[in-house]
Amino acid sequence: MTSIIDDIRKTARQLLTEEKVDVVIGYEKGSLPLKATPCFVRSPQDVDKLIWDETCENNLAAFVVKTPGKKAIIAKGCDSRALMVLIQENQIVRDDLYIIGVSCQGVIDQRKIEAETGEIIGATITDGKISVQGIECDKVFNFTEVKDITCQTCRYPNPVLEDVHIGGSIEVLQQATLFADVMVMENKSDSERKAYFKEQMGKCIRCYACRNVCPMCYCQECFVDCNSPKWLTGGVDSAENLLFQTGRALHLAGRCVECGACSRACPQGVDIRALSRKVNKDVKEMYNHESGLTEEVKPALNVYSADDPEAFLVKE
Ligand code: SF4
Numbered sequence: 289m290t291s292i293i294d295d296i297r298k299t300a301r302q303l304l305t306e307e308k309v310d311v312v313i314g315y316e317k318g319s320l321p322l323k324a325t326p327c328f329v330r331s332p333q334d335v336d337k338l339i340w341d342e343t344c345e346n347n348l349a350a351f352v353v354k355t356p357g358k359k360a361i362i363a364k365g366c367d368s369r370a371l372m373v374l375i376q377e378n379q380i381v382r383d384d385l386y387i388i389g390v391s392c393q394g395v396i397d398q399r400k401i402e403a404e405t406g407e408i409i410g411a412t413i414t415d416g417k418i419s420v421q422g423i424e425c426d427k428v429f430n431f432t433e434v435k436d437i438t439c440q441t442c443r444y445p446n447p448v449l450e451d452v453h454i455g456g457s458i459e460v461l462q463q464a465t466l467f468a469d470v471m472v473m474e475n476k477s478d479s480e481r482k483a484y485f486k487e488q489m490g491k492c493i494r495c496y497a498c499r500n501v502c503p504m505c506y507c508q509e510c511f512v513d514c515n516s517p518k519w520l521t522g523g524v525d526s527a528e529n530l531l532f533q534t535g536r537a538l539h540l541a542g543r544c545v546e547c548g549a550c551s552r553a554c555p556q557g558v559d560i561r562a563l564s565r566k567v568n569k570d571v572k573e574m575y576n577h578e579s580g581l582t583e584e585v586k587p588a589l590n591v592y593s594a595d596d597p598e599a600f601l602v603k604e
């Protein structure tokens with residue numbers, strides 16, 4: 289039986305050899321331990337650098353819009369949902385895209401490892417065990433102990449849109465409630481929530497890594513960079529940081545695919561999920577909508593109905 293990575297490489301090689309695509313967007317080993325990095329393979333001779341494991345954390349859909357020509361992309365469940373939204377929003381021509389779907393066990397949250405070992409100086413992954421050499425100590429982790437929080441409750445690990453599927457499928461978790469974490473936040477008092485977000489936003493250095501890795505943040509000019517009107521000064525403070533994150537969360541309403549890439553990219557460990565998950569819960573409750581699941585159902589805020597229960601929206 290061949291492995292998933294063998295089949296990914298074989299498919300990529302075939303697509304490039306037969307000139308069906310100009311580039312295959314996948315992952316290669318990064319320069320730091322436990323870090324994969326997105327890569328763009330343009331020749332059959334280079335396909336062996338492609339990898340597939342629990343370090344493949346980027347949402348590769350973020351690179352599709354800016355990559356010209358015909359392209360193939362390796363897509364986990366959340367990448368495929370992002371591709372679906374990008375197609376719905378006319379950012380991608382479907383005929384220019386070949387989706388190599390791979391079901392996903394989830395990705396590693398390095399912060400959980402570094403909290404115990406200090407900075408990681410070496411690591412290997414074998415059969416779901418991660419052996420880490422850290423600056424402070426060495427330790428072997430089970431993957432489930434260090435799985436990213438987003439992946440722990442992922443309901444779409446299997447691609448929802450693909451041209452070929454590699455490997456098996458993953459059984460989807462049944463959850464008693466989809467938004468238990470949001471309900472905990474909702475049950476706090478206003479002053480508790482205010483204090484929480486003040487503390488979280490006080491950590492933000494406005495590096496915009498969260499925006500830059502997000503497949504849905506493709507605007508050529510983000511509102512934070514806009515001079516007219518000028519929404520934000522260049523300064524970094526808790527109030528402006530909160531305005532940035534709330535503005536971003538609202539722009540992603542009905543579009544965020546819950547890949548967790550923004551949270552993992554944040555160098556400051558800001559709890560960005562608290563806002564985006566709340567918006568996702570509201571969109572689900574108000575519009576019965578989850579982003580990027582089918583081609584037919586358009587993003588919730590891109591459609592209107594004359595039967596809208598909010599009468600002020602539809603005037604005679
Ligand atoms: S959210 Fe996590 S588990 Fe789900 S598809 Fe994405 S990376 Fe995989």
Ligand code: SF4
Binds near residue numbers: 491495554556
């Ligand atoms: S939330 Fe994190 S990633 Fe986003 S701008 Fe702030 S520090 Fe950077």
Ligand code: SF4
Binds near residue numbers: 347503546551564
């Ligand atoms: S906001 Fe974060 S979780 Fe949502 S699609 Fe963008 S990167 Fe993924």
